[in-house]
Amino acid sequence: MRVDERMINTVVIAGLLALPLYALAVDEPFTITLVTRAVILALAAVGLNIVLGIGGMVSFGHAVFFGIGGYAMGILAYHAQTFTVLDLGLFTTGGTKMMPVIWLVAMVVSAVVALLIGVLSLRTSGVYFIMITLAFGQMFFYFAISWAQYGGEDGVSIYVRNSFPGLNTLVPIQFFGVCFVLLCVVLFLVAQLQASPFGLALNGTRQSEARAQAVGLNPMRLKLLAFVISGAVTGLAGALFADLNRFVSPSMFSWQLSGELIVLIIIGGVGRLIGPVIGASVFVTLEHFLGGLTDFWHVYLGVILLCIVLFGRGGIIGLLTGQEGAHV
Amino acid sequence: MSDVVLETRGLVKRFGALTATDDVSIDLRTGEIHAVIGPNGAGKSTLIQQICGGLVPDVGQVFLQGRDVSGLSTAARAQAGLGRTFQISALxxxxxxxxxxxxxxxxxxxxxxxxxxxxxxxxxxxxxxxxxxxxxxxxxxxxxxxxxxxxxxxxxxxxxxxxxxxPKAFVMDEPMAGLGAEGSKEMTAFLDGLRSEAPILLVEHDMDAVFALADRISVLVYGKIIATGTADEIRASAAVRDAYLGEEA
Known part of the structure; x- marks a missing residue:
C-alpha cells in the first residue's frame, strides 16, 4: 500500500483536531489534555527535527531548550504571582502572566543559548557532537537542581495558567486551541524552510559536506542557523509544556527528555514534516494506555522502536509511503 | 591569451617524513587545459586539496586571478571562482x-x-x-x-x-574515472569546448584524454614537478619516460 505523504499530513492534522472536539462533545476533558500534551511534545520534536532530520545533527541535548522555555515561563509567572521583582541586572521587571510575552522570552533566550552551544559544539560531529550536546544538557540540569531561588529539585508551581488575550486558558479546549494553532503555524513555517534555498543547502550539507563546500556554501554557518531556529522552536514548546502542567522542574532539562524527543522523531520518520507529530501521538497514546497497565511500558516502546529501526528506517511515514526517509 | 588565472607558488606539504608536495609551482592560463599527471601516490590529490582549500600547505601560496587565496576556506575559494569536481562523485x-x-x-x-x-x-x-x-x-x-x-x-x-x-578556473580530479571508452570520448569533447570559457587544471589517469586535450602537461613524481611542457615535449622527455611513461610503455 502506497500512501501520499500529503494525505498523511492532512489526516494526522485533522485527527489531532477532531479528537479533542469529540472529547469535548462527550465531556472527557482528560482526553483533551492528553492530546494537548501530544501537540506540545510534537512541537518540541518538530524543532529538533530541523537539526536532526534536515541537518543530520544528532542533538542529544535539546531538553536544554525545552527546559529554558519551561523556566522562562516559570520564572516570569512566579514573579507575577508572588508580586516580587525580577532583577535582570540591566533592568527589573515584575514578571508577566501573558503567554505571548512568555513565548517571546522563551524563544529569544533559547535562540541565544542555542547560538552559544552551537558555536562550541558544531566544531565536532558524529559521536562527539552527541556527547557534547548531552554534556550541555547535564550542565543545565544540575544548574536547575541547585537553583534554590526557583525551587531547586522541586521546581516551581504556578497556581493559575497564564493568560492569552480573549481566551480563558484554564478551559482545556481553549488551551488546546492555542497549542494546536501554534503547532500548525510552526509546521507551515518549517515546510517553507525545508523547501527554501536554506533548507536545500542544509540538506545538501548533511548529505555531503565536501559538496556543499565545493559550491561555496559554509556548512558551519548553515548548521548554526539551523541549530538556533531549532532551539527557539523547542523553547516555545517548553513554555507551553510548563503551562500545561502549571509546573516546571529540572526534569524538563533531563537527558531522558532529550532522548524521548529523538525517539519521537524516529518513530514518526526522520526529516519528515509531520514525522514528529505522528511520533508524539504514538508516544502519548502508549504512555497513557500501556502506562496504565504496567510501569514497565517503556519496554514495549523499546520493542516498537527496535522494529522501526530494523524494518522501516523511514519511521511510520516511511512504512506508509514506501519511501525510506532521511538517513542519519 | 597568456594571463595566469590560477597559480601555486612553492607549495610544500609534509606528512611526517613523507614530503607529499615538494616545492610545486604551476600555473593555469586563460583558455588552456593544463594536465597534471603522475604515477599513483605522486601527490596529485594532495596538490588538488591544497589548491581547493581542503589542506593547508606547510609552505607556499595559491593565487586565483592574482589574489592570494591561501588563507581562504574551501567555500570562500569556490565563491572566488574555483570550480571543482571530485574524483569520487560527491553528490x-x-x-x-x-x-x-x-x-x-x-x-x-x-x-x-x-x-x-x-x-x-x-x-x-x-x-x-x-x-x-x-x-x-x-x-x-x-x-x-x-x-x-x-x-x-x-x-x-x-x-x-x-x-x-x-567559475574562473576549473580544477577537475579525474573526470574520466570509471567512464567507458564512449563516455570518455564524450567527456573529452565536452572539456575541449569548455576551456575557452574557463581554463581547466586537469588531473587525469586516462592518457589518451590527456594527450588529446592538454595544452600543457606537468608531470608530478614523488611530490615534485619533474617536467612541464606541451604534449610533444613531454613525450620526448627522457626524464618523464624513465619516471612514468616507461612503466606503461
Missing amino acids: CMEDGVLENAVLGAIGAQGASWRCWRGALRTEGLVARAEAALARVGLADQREVRCANLSHGQRRQLEVAVALTLE
Missing part, C-alpha cells in the same frame, strides 16, 4: 538531479540564507541549474534521484554542478 544522493544543480546555483548566487520561497520555485536558481544540466546532456534526467543515476551520469552531474558556479 547529494538522496536528492534529484535538479536539486543537485540548484545547490550549485544557490552557492553561486549566495542564496543560502533565503528561508522563505521554495528553491525549486525560484526562477533564477532553476534556470541556472537547468542551463548547466542541458550542457552536459542531463536535461531529461532532472527528476531522477541521484542515487539512481549511472556512474557516467554522475560524472556528468559533477561537471554540471561545477558549471552552475560559472
Whole structure:
C-alpha cells in the first residue's frame, strides 16, 4: 500500500483536531489534555527535527531548550504571582502572566543559548557532537537542581495558567486551541524552510559536506542557523509544556527528555514534516494506555522502536509511503 | 591569451617524513587545459586539496586571478571562482538531479540564507541549474534521484554542478574515472569546448584524454614537478619516460 505523504499530513492534522472536539462533545476533558500534551511534545520534536532530520545533527541535548522555555515561563509567572521583582541586572521587571510575552522570552533566550552551544559544539560531529550536546544538557540540569531561588529539585508551581488575550486558558479546549494553532503555524513555517534555498543547502550539507563546500556554501554557518531556529522552536514548546502542567522542574532539562524527543522523531520518520507529530501521538497514546497497565511500558516502546529501526528506517511515514526517509 | 588565472607558488606539504608536495609551482592560463599527471601516490590529490582549500600547505601560496587565496576556506575559494569536481562523485544522493544543480546555483548566487520561497520555485536558481544540466546532456534526467543515476551520469552531474558556479578556473580530479571508452570520448569533447570559457587544471589517469586535450602537461613524481611542457615535449622527455611513461610503455 502506497500512501501520499500529503494525505498523511492532512489526516494526522485533522485527527489531532477532531479528537479533542469529540472529547469535548462527550465531556472527557482528560482526553483533551492528553492530546494537548501530544501537540506540545510534537512541537518540541518538530524543532529538533530541523537539526536532526534536515541537518543530520544528532542533538542529544535539546531538553536544554525545552527546559529554558519551561523556566522562562516559570520564572516570569512566579514573579507575577508572588508580586516580587525580577532583577535582570540591566533592568527589573515584575514578571508577566501573558503567554505571548512568555513565548517571546522563551524563544529569544533559547535562540541565544542555542547560538552559544552551537558555536562550541558544531566544531565536532558524529559521536562527539552527541556527547557534547548531552554534556550541555547535564550542565543545565544540575544548574536547575541547585537553583534554590526557583525551587531547586522541586521546581516551581504556578497556581493559575497564564493568560492569552480573549481566551480563558484554564478551559482545556481553549488551551488546546492555542497549542494546536501554534503547532500548525510552526509546521507551515518549517515546510517553507525545508523547501527554501536554506533548507536545500542544509540538506545538501548533511548529505555531503565536501559538496556543499565545493559550491561555496559554509556548512558551519548553515548548521548554526539551523541549530538556533531549532532551539527557539523547542523553547516555545517548553513554555507551553510548563503551562500545561502549571509546573516546571529540572526534569524538563533531563537527558531522558532529550532522548524521548529523538525517539519521537524516529518513530514518526526522520526529516519528515509531520514525522514528529505522528511520533508524539504514538508516544502519548502508549504512555497513557500501556502506562496504565504496567510501569514497565517503556519496554514495549523499546520493542516498537527496535522494529522501526530494523524494518522501516523511514519511521511510520516511511512504512506508509514506501519511501525510506532521511538517513542519519 | 597568456594571463595566469590560477597559480601555486612553492607549495610544500609534509606528512611526517613523507614530503607529499615538494616545492610545486604551476600555473593555469586563460583558455588552456593544463594536465597534471603522475604515477599513483605522486601527490596529485594532495596538490588538488591544497589548491581547493581542503589542506593547508606547510609552505607556499595559491593565487586565483592574482589574489592570494591561501588563507581562504574551501567555500570562500569556490565563491572566488574555483570550480571543482571530485574524483569520487560527491553528490547529494538522496536528492534529484535538479536539486543537485540548484545547490550549485544557490552557492553561486549566495542564496543560502533565503528561508522563505521554495528553491525549486525560484526562477533564477532553476534556470541556472537547468542551463548547466542541458550542457552536459542531463536535461531529461532532472527528476531522477541521484542515487539512481549511472556512474557516467554522475560524472556528468559533477561537471554540471561545477558549471552552475560559472567559475574562473576549473580544477577537475579525474573526470574520466570509471567512464567507458564512449563516455570518455564524450567527456573529452565536452572539456575541449569548455576551456575557452574557463581554463581547466586537469588531473587525469586516462592518457589518451590527456594527450588529446592538454595544452600543457606537468608531470608530478614523488611530490615534485619533474617536467612541464606541451604534449610533444613531454613525450620526448627522457626524464618523464624513465619516471612514468616507461612503466606503461
